[in-house]
Amino acid sequence: MNSSTRSALRGLFVTGTDTEIGKTRVSAALVKAFAKSGARVAGMKPVAAGMDDIGGERINEDVAALRAASSIALTAAEVGPFQFEAACSPHIAAELEGRDIGRDALLATVHALADRADLLIVEGVGGFRVPFGGGWDSADFARDLGLPVVLVVGVRLGCINHALLTAEAIRARGLKLCGWVANTVDPHLPYVAQNLDALAHGLGAAPCLGLVPRLPDPTPEAIYPYLNVPALHAIFDTIHTQRDTA
Template sequence: MAKSVFITGTDTEVGKTRVSAALLHWCAQQGWRSAGFKPVAAGLDAAGVNEDVQMLRAAGSLALTDAEVGPLQFQAACAPHIAAALEGQTINMALLVQKAQALAARADVLVVEGVGGFCVPLGPDADTADLAVALGYPVILVVGLRLGCISHALLTAEAIRARGLPLAGWVANTIDPHMPHLQANIDTLRHEFQRRHQAPCLGVVPRLADASPDAAAACLDPMALHKIFSA
């Protein structure tokens, strides 16, 4: 079975897909069969495919279809339970877990990217945190570096711990390159994540002109990643 991880973020648009693709690329560089999985995606391009799904598919080393990487892709770019309702569908979490496990059986590494933040509803009785628990994979938290990120990051980490999931580490992704006291915020996050959760920083991704997975992967900490994926 794969060494699998669940990627979540402090909010939507904080770089989860960028970091997930970088992890997939890095794992492929190690010679591992890497596969990305986006259980639920909302917002399709003109070709009828979600951009995040396309990025994960391209970054992994297994030859997969868009449907294998993103089994549920909805047209509207909004909260997934709303997007599903607009199309008269419901999100079957048990089926998503089955598909993730089937994909994990074909890979050495499976990177599962959640949607939005950690507790986004998937229906009236379940959210993405429930999906993470059902999968049971260690969680990597992507922290979008902008004003307010410290509280958002630590609250999300508390929610992950409350669900009984291990926080394998976190990645800082620069949203606002002009954020006041950027380095001081990173230093505080390093200290608090270590003090509260013994969770290492797996990398700091600056605002890059080259948005490729290769460029982002170069910003990750290889020693820290080896501890997670080679454990």
């Protein structure tokens, strides 16, 4: 199936203000939250760099987390079709292994998994603009998918600037920023309420989908109580309305 005949995807693209800000933890919690409706929900991290021995196989820990959260049985290769050993920028990791992150091949893996699920949560890699090599990056990938975007904001010093610049880049590509999640990276950050107010004002119509504190064990179940469930239900209903009228 070529790109001109692929059906529209149903789901969300999750990006972050930076790397190591809890994007995977929030993505896994979103998978679980939407699955509570009875939907078949799959989590996916199409490009992942950095692998460990997990359960006797070489796998990226983010891929493992999304696989575990999914409400349908998936292989590690389905959740993370482009996994690389080195924990570095994907274009470097791919070059080290003599591999390419092919645009058509990557999109095909997403659509193949989408055919098995009612809803797909696709987690990006690092921040919004991460090079894949060959003249394209993760922002191009998000635009190719065309999914509504959820922005995970790592709440720490500098988060307002990072969030507003990321939101600007998302919207400049014609994508809808459908919400954001504030995830506490620095629990000692002063003036948190003022930071959150500035984020809410700067991100405009995009609702806050959750305020997640620093948790000792940030499992999907632990994060769920801090999510804005009514706002998530509204997003879920919108996605299904679009599907039914397509």
